[in-house]
Amino acid sequence: DAGITQSPRHKVTETGTPVTLRCHQTENHRYMYWYRQDPGHGLRLIHYSYGVKDTDKGEVSDGYSVSRSKTEDFLLTLESATSSQTSVYFCAISGQGAQELFFGSGTQLSVL
Amino acid sequence: GQQVMQIPQYQHVQEGEDFTTYCNSSTTLSNIQWYKQRPGGHPVFLIQLVKSGEVKKQKRLTFQFGEAKKNSSLHITATQTTDVGTYFCAGPRADSWGKLQFGAGTQVVVTP
Numbered sequence: 001d002a003g004i005t006q007s008p009r010h011k012v013t014e015t016g017t018p019v020t021l022r023c024h025q026t027e028n029h030r031y032m033y034w035y036r037q038d039p040g041h042g043l044r045l046i047h048y049s050y051g052v053k054d055t056d057k058g059e060v061s062d063g064y065s066v067s068r069s070k071t072e073d074f075l076l077t078l079e080s081a082t083s084s085q086t087s088v089y090f091c092a093i094s095g096q097g098a099q100e101l102f103f104g105s106g107t108q109l110s111v112l
Numbered sequence: 113g114q115q116v117m118q119i120p121q122y123q124h125v126q127e128g129e130d131f132t133t134y135c136n137s138s139t140t141l142s143n144i145q146w147y148k149q150r151p152g153g154h155p156v157f158l159i160q161l162v163k164s165g166e167v168k169k170q171k172r173l174t175f176q177f178g179e180a181k182k183n184s185s186l187h188i189t190a191t192q193t194t195d196v197g198t199y200f201c202a203g204p205r206a207d208s209w210g211k212l213q214f215g216a217g218t219q220v221v222v223t224p
Contacts, residue, residue, distance in 0.1 A: 031210060033212075035214075040121075040216060041216060042118075042200060042214045042215055042216035042217050043155065043200065043202075043214040044214075045211055045212070045213070048210060048211060050210050056208070056210070056211075058211065059213075090154060090155070092155075097209065097210040098204040098205075098209070098210050098211060098212040099143070099145070099160060099204075099212075100145070100157050100160060101145075101147075101155075101157060101202075101212060102157065103154040103155045103156070104154060105153075105154050106154050
């Protein structure tokens with residue numbers, strides 16, 4: 001498996017609190033992605049990064065922000081968590097952009 | 113906008129039988145990728161098809177890319193319990209290089 005680690009693996013939080021999820025890679029891949037997975041919706045792109053400090057929005061970016069200050073780390077922040085953001089969040093990496101993504105093990109986030 | 117659709121959403125298969133799942137894009141794709149996610153796991157890259165009409169095989173799995181590069185299929189022969197999981201197809205977004213759009217997936221259940 002590719003060297004990609006997500007933390008935390010599980011998180012329970014309250015509505016209105018900020019939450020940060022971390023993705024760490026050891027593959028030196030240029031591209032990093034945050035997806036959320038919900039029943040019936042498959043994997044939906046939240047944000048992605050194509051280099052250090054270079055990020056772009058995905059199809060469900062509202063309520064989320066990201067930062068990438070180092071090649072190996074990609075952070076996803078929920079500024080003020082809502083119950084609709086309860087989901088499984090996957091980080092993915094790719095060496096070539098939109099090709100052959102390697103996924104982390106996921107973070108189960110529950111917003112109560 | 114670009115849509116990637118998969119049918120069927122659910123597939124119940126008797127062990128030993130064959131089945132096919134389909135992926136259709138609203139736009140022409142530069143490539144199509146397939147991923148498998150085991151229950152409770154993360155998506156794992158299976159294969160990428162690039163050429164019009166391309167066919168690739170991985171043991172009992174046969175992947176095909178349509179002539180118009182707008183559809184794809186995955187055929188599994190002699191289904192085994194190890195085939196259980198959700199199969200996703202994905203294609204690069206035409207309007208934003210670097211982004212990969214996933215279908216909602218086909219969930220496969222195998223009955224012994």
